[in-house]
Amino acid sequence: MHIDLATIALFGALQALLLAPLLLAATRAYAGVARTSLRIWGTVLLLQVAGWVLMGLRGQVSDWLSIVLANGVLMVSYAETTRALRLLLGAPQRRALLLAIGVAGWLGIAWFGVAVPDYRVRVYIASLALGCYLLLLAWPLRHALRRGGSTAQRVMLLVLLGALAGWLVRLGGLVLHPANAAGLLAYSPANAAQMIYSAVEPVLASVGFLLMYNESVQTELHRLARTDPLTGTLNRLALDEESLRLFRAADRPNTLAALVIDIDHFKRINDEFGHATGDRVLATLAAGIRRQFQPPAVLGRMGGEEFLALLPGTGLAEAMALAERLRVAVAAMPLVPDAGIPGVTISVGIAAYRPEDTDVHALVRRADRALYDAKRAGRDRVVATVDDASPALPGPAGRPPQRPRPAE
Numbered sequence: 097m098h099i100d101l102a103t104i105a106l107f108g109a110l111q112a113l114l115l116a117p118l119l120l121a122a123t124r125a126y127a128g129v130a131r132t133s134l135r136i137w138g139t140v141l142l143l144q145v146a147g148w149v150l151m152g153l154r155g156q157v158s159d160w161l162s163i164v165l166a167n168g169v170l171m172v173s174y175a176e177t178t179r180a181l182r183l184l185l186g187a188p189q190r191r192a193l194l195l196a197i198g199v200a201g202w203l204g205i206a207w208f209g210v211a212v213p214d215y216r217v218r219v220y221i222a223s224l225a226l227g228c229y230l231l232l233l234a235w236p237l238r239h240a241l242r243r244g245g246s247t248a249q250r251v252m253l254l255v256l257l258g259a260l261a262g263w264l265v266r267l268g269g270l271v272l273h274p275a276n277a278a279g280l281l282a283y284s285p286a287n288a289a290q291m292i293y294s295a296v297e298p299v300l301a302s303v304g305f306l307l308m309y310n311e312s313v314q315t316e317l318h319r320l321a322r323t324d325p326l327t328g329t330l331n332r333l334a335l336d337e338e339s340l341r342l343f344r345a346a347d348r349p350n351t352l353a354a355l356v357i358d359i360d361h362f363k364r365i366n367d368e369f370g371h372a373t374g375d376r377v378l379a380t381l382a383a384g385i386r387r388q389f390q391p392p393a394v395l396g397r398m399g400g401e402e403f404l405a406l407l408p409g410t411g412l413a414e415a416m417a418l419a420e421r422l423r424v425a426v427a428a429m430p431l432v433p434d435a436g437i438p439g440v441t442i443s444v445g446i447a448a449y450r451p452e453d454t455d456v457h458a459l460v461r462r463a464d465r466a467l468y469d470a471k472r473a474g475r476d477r478v479v480a481t482v483d484d485a486s487p488a489l490p491g492p493a494g495r496p497p498q499r500p501r502p503a504e
């Protein structure tokens with residue numbers, strides 16, 4: 097059977113041409129990183145159409161068009177493919193590096209295309225550039241797969257491995273049979289294998305890409321549905337879910353501590369500086385508090401200017417030390433200097449898990465009562481609900497230590 101490679105190349109180009117407008121039209125639906133990557137992918141398909149058509153016209157148009165321009169366009173498409181996928185994988189884009197690889201590859205191909213024509217060297221240079229792009233994709237993909245990965249990422253990995261195998265076959269064919277170096281469109285089993293894969297690759301890679309794209313949109317929607325937009329902490333819904341999860345895992349003392357954190361006299365800030373400035377103070381403060389609670393700790397907004405932090409694997413003493421550090425850090429935090437905010441303080445109520453706690457609400461209620469005590473005792477302090485046997489709690493500088501509230 098004789099396979100006409102130029103016809104296959106044009107078939108691949110036609111598929112990409114049909115897919116590109118569909119993907120570009122779909123970019124209107126979403127915002128953010130997913131939209132950017134989808135736009136890049138649609139554009140990449142169009143670039144590949146242009147590149148492959150120009151290559152397919154080899155011998156009918158000048159080498160400047162069918163080699164220099166075609167490879168330039170394809171290099172840009174490979175760099176942009178890498179960028180789009182890195183975006184979806186949450187990796188830095190590395191545009192300068194991607195560009196540098198593309199330019200270096202293209203200059204080499206152009207030189208061995210028109211100045212010192214040598215098809216084999218051109219294939220080696222293109223392979224090197226593609227290898228670099230594949231590495232730049234494999235790296236973040238490997239990280240994602242190590243963290244568990246997803247079906248979409250595995251599909252994309254298979255597509256990339258297919259592309260790599262195609263290139264290796266072609267490269268191997270050239271090394272083993274240098275006499276076949278008559279060009280990509282000249283028939284040889286290796287060229288045919290690579291060309292067939294290249295023709296179906298736009299569809300395969302786009303399916304893989306769309307699966308990853310869909311996953312990234314779902315992840316983003318899930319994140320948004322669980323995040324309080326003003327403070328960036330968990331919202332009430334997510335906080336309830338996480339509290340239940342952590343409470344189920346707590347089975348003995350020192351396995352869970354709850355901190356209810358409340359800004360002191362926040363109403364005054366709103367009254368004096370306006371609600372919008374109050375929002376800025378709340379957001380800045382929340383960012384500072386978030387820094388103190390890294391996973392597996394959980395931080396969420398209970399409502400208004402009140403936050404709940406749950407610390408798994410933490411006992412009362414450790415939780416109090418952490419809360420005290422937080423209190424001191426907040427008091428020293430520059431908030432919204434341009435609005436002349438004098439700085440704020442927080443009060444923190446703490447409770448630690450007890451086996452007799454029937455649910456997480458019992459634990460949080462005790463922390464909330466401790467917060468009430470902290471407010472009554474003058475604010476700007478950390479108070480815990482503990483057994484009478486527990487040590488006295490530290491108070492803020494210049495104030496006497498707080499007596500713990502007895503357990504109910």
Ligand SMILES: Nc1nc2c(ncn2[C@@H]2O[C@H](COP(=O)(O)OP(=O)(O)OP(=O)(O)O)[C@@H](O)[C@H]2O)c(=O)[nH]1
Pocket residue numbers: 326358359360361362363364366370371372373374375378399400401471475
């Ligand atoms: N700017 C802003 N203010 C909020 C938000 N949510 C709640 N507040 C305000 O937070 C204030 C809470 O007031 P209070 O419950 O009296 O508490 P406080 O003034 O902080 O006093 P203490 O807690 O007793 O120290 C009210 O003025 C609410 O309007 C918000 O999202 N943005």
